Amino acid sequence: xxxxxxxxxxxxxxxxxxxxEPPAGMRRRRWVPYALLAPGLAxxxxxxxxPVFQLAMASLxxxxxxxxxxxxxxxxxxxxxxxxxxxxEQFVRSLWYALLTTVICVLLGYPLAYxxxxxxxxxxNLMLVGVIAPFFTSYLVRTYSWKAILSDSGPVVxxxxxxxxxxxxxxxxxxxFAVIAxxxxxxxxxxxLPLYASLERLDLRLLExxxxxxxxxxxxxxxxxxxxxxxxxxxxxxLTFIPAAGDYVNAQLLGGxxxxxxxxxxxxxxxxxxxYPIASALSMMLMLTILVLVMIYLKLFGTEEVV
Amino acid sequence: MxxxxxxxxxxxxxxxxxxxxxxxxxxxxxxxxLSFNQPASRNTTYVLDLSTFxxxxxxxxxxxxxxxxCDSLMRSIYVGLSATLIATILGTLISFAxxxxxxxxxxxxxxxxxxxxxxxxxxxxxSLLTLFLGLQIPMGFLTILIAHVMFCISFxxxxxxxxxxxxxxxxxxxxxxxxxxxxxxxxxxxxxxxLPGIVAAALLAFSLxxxxxxxxxxxxxxxxxxxFPMFIWGSNLRGIPPQVNAIATAMFLISxxxxxxxxxRTRRRSARRAATS
Amino acid sequence: MTxxxxxxENVTKTFGGFTAVDDLTLxxxxxxxxxxxxxxxxxxxxxxxxxxxxxxxxAGRITLGGLDITRMRPYKxxxxxxxxxxxxxxxxxxxxxxxxxxxxxxxNRADTRRKVAEMLDLVQLGQYGSRRPAQLSGGQQQxxxxxxxxxxxPEVLLLDxxxxxxxxxxxxxxxxxxxxxxxxxxxxxxxxxxxxxEAMTMADTVAVMQAGRIExxxxxxxxxxxxxxxxxxxxxxxxxxxxxxxTGQADGHVTVDAHGNRLAVPxxxxxxxxxxxxxGVRPEKLHLADGLAAVPSGHAAVQGVVTDASFxxxxxxxxxxxxxxxxxxxxxxxxxxxxxxxPGAQVAVHWSPAHSFLVGS
Numbered sequence: 001x002x003x004x005x006x007x008x009x010x011x012x013x014x015x016x017x018x019x020x021e022p023p024a025g026m027r028r029r030r031w032v033p034y035a036l037l038a039p040g041l042a043x044x045x046x047x048x049x050x051p052v053f054q055l056a057m058a059s060l061x062x063x064x065x066x067x068x069x070x071x072x073x074x075x076x077x078x079x080x081x082x083x084x085x086x087x088x089e090q091f092v093r094s095l096w097y098a099l100l101t102t103v104i105c106v107l108l109g110y111p112l113a114y115x116x117x118x119x120x121x122x123x124x125n126l127m128l129v130g131v132i133a134p135f136f137t138s139y140l141v142r143t144y145s146w147k148a149i150l151s152d153s154g155p156v157v158x159x160x161x162x163x164x165x166x167x168x169x170x171x172x173x174x175x176x177f178a179v180i181a182x183x184x185x186x187x188x189x190x191x192x193l194p195l196y197a198s199l200e201r202l203d204l205r206l207l208e209x210x211x212x213x214x215x216x217x218x219x220x221x222x223x224x225x226x227x228x229x230x231x232x233x234x235x236x237x238x239l240t241f242i243p244a245a246g247d248y249v250n251a252q253l254l255g256g257x258x259x260x261x262x263x264x265x266x267x268x269x270x271x272x273x274x275x276y277p278i279a280s281a282l283s284m285m286l287m288l289t290i291l292v293l294v295m296i297y298l299k300l301f302g303t304e305e306v307v
Numbered sequence: 308m309x310x311x312x313x314x315x316x317x318x319x320x321x322x323x324x325x326x327x328x329x330x331x332x333x334x335x336x337x338x339x340x341l342s343f344n345q346p347a348s349r350n351t352t353y354v355l356d357l358s359t360f361x362x363x364x365x366x367x368x369x370x371x372x373x374x375x376x377c378d379s380l381m382r383s384i385y386v387g388l389s390a391t392l393i394a395t396i397l398g399t400l401i402s403f404a405x406x407x408x409x410x411x412x413x414x415x416x417x418x419x420x421x422x423x424x425x426x427x428x429x430x431x432x433x434s435l436l437t438l439f440l441g442l443q444i445p446m447g448f449l450t451i452l453i454a455h456v457m458f459c460i461s462f463x464x465x466x467x468x469x470x471x472x473x474x475x476x477x478x479x480x481x482x483x484x485x486x487x488x489x490x491x492x493x494x495x496x497x498x499x500x501x502l503p504g505i506v507a508a509a510l511l512a513f514s515l516x517x518x519x520x521x522x523x524x525x526x527x528x529x530x531x532x533x534x535f536p537m538f539i540w541g542s543n544l545r546g547i548p549p550q551v552n553a554i555a556t557a558m559f560l561i562s563x564x565x566x567x568x569x570x571x572r573t574r575r576r577s578a579r580r581a582a583t584s
Numbered sequence: 585m586t587x588x589x590x591x592x593e594n595v596t597k598t599f600g601g602f603t604a605v606d607d608l609t610l611x612x613x614x615x616x617x618x619x620x621x622x623x624x625x626x627x628x629x630x631x632x633x634x635x636x637x638x639x640x641x642x643a644g645r646i647t648l649g650g651l652d653i654t655r656m657r658p659y660k661x662x663x664x665x666x667x668x669x670x671x672x673x674x675x676x677x678x679x680x681x682x683x684x685x686x687x688x689x690x691x692n693r694a695d696t697r698r699k700v701a702e703m704l705d706l707v708q709l710g711q712y713g714s715r716r717p718a719q720l721s722g723g724q725q726q727x728x729x730x731x732x733x734x735x736x737x738p739e740v741l742l743l744d745x746x747x748x749x750x751x752x753x754x755x756x757x758x759x760x761x762x763x764x765x766x767x768x769x770x771x772x773x774x775x776x777x778x779x780x781x782e783a784m785t786m787a788d789t790v791a792v793m794q795a796g797r798i799e800x801x802x803x804x805x806x807x808x809x810x811x812x813x814x815x816x817x818x819x820x821x822x823x824x825x826x827x828x829x830x831t832g833q834a835d836g837h838v839t840v841d842a843h844g845n846r847l848a849v850p851x852x853x854x855x856x857x858x859x860x861x862x863x864g865v866r867p868e869k870l871h872l873a874d875g876l877a878a879v880p881s882g883h884a885a886v887q888g889v890v891t892d893a894s895f896x897x898x899x900x901x902x903x904x905x906x907x908x909x910x911x912x913x914x915x916x917x918x919x920x921x922x923x924x925x926x927p928g929a930q931v932a933v934h935w936s937p938a939h940s941f942l943v944g945s
Contacts, residue, residue: 010517018372032404032408033407033408034402034404036400036401036404036408037400037401037404037416039396039400040383040401040460041398041401041416041419042466043456043457043460044419044420044423044460044461044508045396045419047435047438047453047456047457048422048423048431048434048457049419050438051434051438052426052433052434052436054434054437054438054441055430055433055437056435058437058494062465072425084442091331100373101535105571108327111320111324111327112323112324112327112328114320115320115323115324115325115327116324116435117323118320119320119321119324120321120324124397125322125570127325127328128322128329129563129566129570130328131328131331132331133331133332133559134335135332135514135562136558136559136562136563137335137338137555137556137558137559138518138539138555138558139518139520139536139537140520140536140539140540141338141539141551141552141555142334142338143333143336143337144352144353144547145337145338145341146334147353148337148353148354148355149333149337149355151353151354151356153354153355153358153359154354154355154356155354155355155357161540170407175394180423182562184330185330185334188331189314189331205339215561216402218378219480225543238425239424239535242425242426242427243427243428244519245427246427246428246429247427247429247521248429248521249520249521262416263427263429263521266429266433267429268525269519270436270525273523275436280432280433280437280504283429283430283434284428284430284432286427286429287427287430288332290425290426290427291425292335293321294425331750475669475671477668477669477671478671478673480636480638480658480665480667480671481665481667481671481672481673482660482673482684482732483637483638483657483658483735484636484637484638484658484663484664484665485659485664485684485685485688485732485736486659486660486688486689486736487659487684487687487688488659488688491688493686496673499675500675521691
């Protein structure tokens with residue numbers, strides 16, 4: 001490119017007509033942006049970056065220590081293998097549940113976002129309020145409400161027993177179904193909102209042109225609408241997968257021992273058993289795994305700025 | 308009959324949308340319903356069984372009746388407001404720097420803002436717990452506030468940044484060209500135009516802080532600074548008082564009323580504008 | 585010349601390694617309508633922004649009425665700008681937009697209200713004071729932007745492609761309007777544009793810029809008739825440029841050899857008098873004849889074949905292939921005198937030497 005367009009190689013040239021920087025009257029002071037950043041970034045550095053570093057250190061503490069005797073740093077990488085041996089089942093299950101949740105959220109969230117953005121018309125704003133309405137109540141209360149809905153004497157189970165889809169002793173609570181249903185419910189708005197944002201920006205004339213070109217709504221959807229809304233799908237899947245993988249509320253309230261997720265394990269290792277080295281190792285494993293997965297995902301499908 | 312099917316063919320996407328919205332609303336409706344139920348015991352607060360439904364106004368008339376419930380609500384509001392104030396200020400400053408200046412380290416700043424959003428809450432909770440334990444900082448209001456501000460900042464930055472980026476940079480130049488000092492240009496032109504973004508960010512921060520449970524659970528420790536979500540979690544074993552449903556319903560109705568009022572205001576304003584043109 | 589002239593002296597502006605404005609020196613007389621004309625990226629907008637105080641020159645000096653304003657803050661300069669996208673404040677009414685500058689200068693309320701009303705009347709928007717900018721059409725917004733700048737009675741008004749966003753018809757109308765307003769208020773207008781017709785219609789003086797430098801400066805007619813370079817000849821209107829070798833000078837003429845044709849150009853119309861040059865003639869100054877015999881005496885001529893004729897209403901536009909392969913464009917007015925030539929016809933293209941010019945290649 002640079003060879004073809006000699007002026008483009010210097011970076012600034014033609015763009016100088018449209019400045020991005022503030023006018024000269026303000027730009028003279030180069031320290032201004034740093035002054036604006038300093039307090040917020042300091043907060044993040046001290047209470048996010050440093051603690052994660054601390055956590056990484058704690059994951060390498062000598063596991064023979066205890067809260068009473070104190071811990072010593074020992075490069076104990078064995079904590080990771082111990083953690084994996086003890087809890088690989090919950091670890092893999094968490095990622096699997098998060099994946100299922102994300103896929104179901106895309107399948108439910110896409111039509112909803114599409115309905116609002118493209119077909120919403122005068123209902124658009126009201127429908128958007130409907131999407132964020134669950135946030136108006138508490139997360140825990142919502143999850144408890146699902147517990148009530150899916151409870152053994154609740155209407156859903158009764159209906160399923162009546163239709164014999166569920167045996168006379170069959171239940172929904174403490175099953176995978178209940179946990180994933182809770183996760184899907186709680187994270188669906190996080191999928192719908194970014195999807196809506198990207199579909200809303202879509203030029204409707206493009207869709208009409210696509211119908212002319214590809215004949216038929218299905219093909220024009222697959223060739224035009226879907227690719228153009230991919231940034232929204234990308235942001236939505238991240239916003240769903242990440243919190244779902246680390247969640248323990250749904251597993252704890254709606255699930256049973258067989259549906260335990262890694263969040264519950266970390267929670268109980270930290271706050272009940274007080275086994276800090278193993279708990280820290282589990283936390284680090286979760287964080288690094290998600291980071292690697294996100295990076296691979298963004299490499300494969302990503303645009304530069306998701307947020 | 309044919310007309311009906313054609314109507315379905317045209318509107319099925321919209322209909323499906325409304326069905327999904329109804330699904331989102333179901334648990335809220337159940338909470339509303341349960342707020343009028345007198346459970347047989349506290350352990351059956353969250354059992355939906357219409358055959359044993361026992362209608363009562365009691366949960367509403369004696370909404371603070373459960374020990375500690377309204378105290379926890381007030382704490383959540385207090386923490387929420389404080390965290391919102393700090394996070395909104397810090398986050399807005401960052402977004403101004405990111406959008407309006409080109410400086411060394413801009414890329415890494417963006418990454419640092421993105422990371423907390425890409426980190427599961429449980430990791431942030433455990434790492435803060437490790438930090439506070441290591442520094443022997445007593446758990447309580449301060450640690451909860453620190454944590455809430457930390458995870459709210461990124462969301463504030465993203466929200467305000469979106470609004471700022473949509474702003475024509477020439478507006479500021481125009482103001483300065485028309486004899487406004489940089490401060491006047493900010494106060495009279497930039498701030499009023501970015502304000503809706505800042506308000507949206509503050510609302511988002513408040514709802515994130517008010518509703519946070521996972522991180523708060525780690526940084527409350529053994530202190531008695533129990534927020535509303537922590538109160539519900541902590542009541543799990545003894546049973547959740549049914550007043551929680553009344554409070555959740557009230558929260559929903561108040562928020563809903565606010566949002567609808569805001570919508571109506573903008574609609575009326577645009578209608579008036581359309582009428583004058 | 586009065587003492588409120590705007591002087592740009594040896595101004596250079598670089599962005600990183602890129603030179604946007606290169607050692608520019610320019611005097612814009614008080615009260616004139618001055619146009620800076622050039623393609624995008626030629627440095628015209630940067631020049632304007634430096635006068636406004638929105639960019640700072642890397643080197644050089646800008647003075648206004650003898651006062652050095654090179655590093656003066658934009659809000660302290662007696663200079664106002666009409667921005668390309670208008671940059672109207674969307675959250676304020678039209679009247680508040682117009683009053684913005686007066687209020688910043690601390691003008692009292694009564695005066696502000698009176699001046700705003702007068703100015704809105706001047707731009708024919710008296711009824712629209714309470715509206716928001718978004719409720720106005722593009723042309724109306726453009727006039728609000730003009731009123732907002734003019735109401736401050738600046739020494740110099742800067743206009744950055746002010747008509748760029750308007751459709752053709754509205755643009756014509758606004759060109760006349762702008763010229764009327766400028767005559768009425770008598771303020772120096774510096775108008776940046778890439779549209780040569782717009783520049784020539786409105787400005788007393790036009791400066792053609794290229795690569796950060798001024799190629800030529802002068803009255804529109806003068807520049808059109810006798811461009812200083814091949815770039816100006818092509819940028820302002822259309823030109824036929826024929827490659828030619830200077831062979832000598834005699835009797836106030838420069839003689840050249842163009843692909844074997846010996847042609848003469850008056851010395852006064854030659855930018856170069858030796859070496860390889862380009863002989864230029866505007867298409868409307870070229871005439872068609874059936875053959876060399878029909879060429880009036882004293883006219884220069886070359887033979888060719890008509891390859892294309894397109895009827896455009898007021899004129900017919902011919903393409904004539906010269907023996908050396910390149911095509912000449914000829915505009916023949918549709919005055920009903922000459923019979924139309926058909927493609928394939930052998931013709932002689934001729935012109936008065938006084939209409940030709942010689943520029944460096």
